[in-house]
Amino acid sequence: MKKLFDVLGWVAIAVLLSPFVIAWLPLGGVSTGLPAPWWHSLLLSFRQLSITLTATVVVAGVITLGLGYLSILQPVVGKVTAGVLDAVESVPAILVALFCYAPVAVALASHAGAYSTNLSLAVFIFAATLTSLPEAVRGLALPLGELYHRKYSVSMRSYGFPKGRILRVLLNSKAMRDVIRRTAAGILLKTLVLDTSFSFIIQVGMGANGTPAHTSPGGLIAAWRMVLLDSSSGPPELFWVPVGLLVMVSLAFLLVLGNDKEAAV
């Protein structure tokens, strides 16, 4: 029965994440009854969002694993890393994103097309990685340190296993794999919130469609918010469909995040 619930849980998560897959399907001929430019923007924004999330979780995930491992292996690295990440965490994520865009603002304005899109994406991934790292590294290093210092260190070290090797084995344990999975879900959720809120604010403030050369569902929501007040601007679905899709994918990440499996040790 428990296995059945597990399978059903993963199926639900897959369904909730389906907008990212559907966005990449060739749906040119599909008639939705909604304006074609809006439909095109929606698909484009979810494609870009899927790229942003995938790239961020890979970059931030690798850095998190490295920093989490090194923090426990070398306590000095742990102390320095904790200090730097605490400082980053004290700044609101949206301000971090704005600061990151500031140095490349001129380059974004003076170039168009793929160059601008790629640069904007790279800057956003950098900002999202920076803002998600403090929580992610802490979320990984604390249980890894707990496993090592309070549980396995004396016994394993007494048989000559070096600390680095013990940590590698523990990182690959079921308990830590669950932690890594939840950490990845946390990074994705935080990046999704940052992407949506950042592009919403840019759209409301600057009137452009999304972040600088970076389309996002948040920008689309901001752009079509008027349909809620003025029915002549279009049907309310233009606002609610992207909202609903964002709620779906957020729920999927929350489900993974909340799936707090019993520790395997």
Next chain:
Amino acid sequence: MSAVPDPIVLENFSVHLKDRLLFNIERFQPKGGTSTVITGTTGSGKSVLLRALAGLLSGPFAVHGSMRLHNEAAYADGRKSDLTTWRRILHTGITFVPAETAQAMNPALSLEQNLRLICPDARPLVERRLKEFFSLDFARFAKQYPDEVSGGELQRITLMILLSRTAELVYLDEPTVNLDRQLRKRFIDFLNKEILGGQGKTVLMASHDLDFVRALQLDTILRLEGQKLLTVDKLPENAARVKEDDQGEGAEGLVLTDVSQHYKYRGLFGDRPSWAYKHLNVSFRRSHIYGITGPSGCGKTSMVRGILRLVDGTSGTITLGDQDLVALKTRERGKDPVAFLPFRRRLAIVQQDSRFSFFPDLKIRESLTQIDKAWGGTEFYQEAKVTALMDKIQLRRGLLDNLPRALSSGEMKRMDIVRALAAEPDVILLDEPFAHIDFETRALVMQAISDYLKAKAAILIVVTHEDFDLQYFVQTEYDFLSRVRNEFPVAP
């Protein structure tokens, strides 16, 4: 006083661990307000039964039969009832005190917050009980977090918090494990006065400690044996073992001279030292069994870790042969210096908590072969050697192919001892080695260790709280506090 209804009813209740039947209980229905103890050998399923009764059984266990708790169907035809039913059961009241008591505390909350969460409004009761029976002032620890107090203090505080809940059903799983002799006496006094005998609570306890069971005012004694729950009229005598006669005149082995140990705590103005013990002087000869006793938190485990050279902050000399281990390895940086490596292989430990002695996701056999690899393929793990030791202490060979979490705490402890002996070390450090092992099996394990000691002329140090170990195993007892001079400062 009105009659208390029977809070537990088990009918044809059985639990399998994978293919192995742990127990099959036809009927078990203790009277409400009575106390029952379940004895039995290590691995017989006592803890599993208590965990099932507390609704905490998970993992590779299969349940059959029915269980009613507080007149609610907790299990019906082997199926656990839904959360709503269990909420009603728990609301009526169950307290489960696990063997590793401190596990019940949430590490992210202070002790005061834990108390409020576990038994709201019971602080005055907890404070009185801690002061009266354990001489602890709770107010001094209230703001601290579980990892900021010593293991012994945390265990005492947790025990009193859990046992001060208003629950009608109380389960205790090996409650004396890790309590020193003095504390054990006080705990018995507490149980007899405030929990057992007409207090209205239905108490169910699992224990292999027959001395402890004898001292309690219990109504019923049961034994889990041959997968059945049997009524016992009289407790069996302790499995006596003839202690070998040895005067401790073997060759000089390990000598600790003026050893002090400190840890560093982060303070407002930088790190500051906290001394575990100062000026320890003690020597251990070969082929002799030394027992180290002393109250919880006095520094016994720190001494063991200092000998293993797995802690920083050790001063003095620890001489093995003609080498000073402290000079060979002054600091623990996660890797041993080349000069220390030969000594690493001469030292082995069996920790207090053996649950973490093997890699969590590797089968026991794979963990053992990993040690071979760590030692450069020196064939530490030889099937014949390991299985011969397992046979000697009645461990099933099939356990080698199990994951650590599939072993009971007693099996895990014995497996850890097998691992230590199979490594053929020169120095064996046993830190509360028999805590989870019943007295009958314990005598076998003691014999296996004694045989090894005789064959290899090794050095054996046993940290223990238990009278049984001192009576039947230890040849020379050292009171740790009589060997240290904590009142004198340590020169910088």
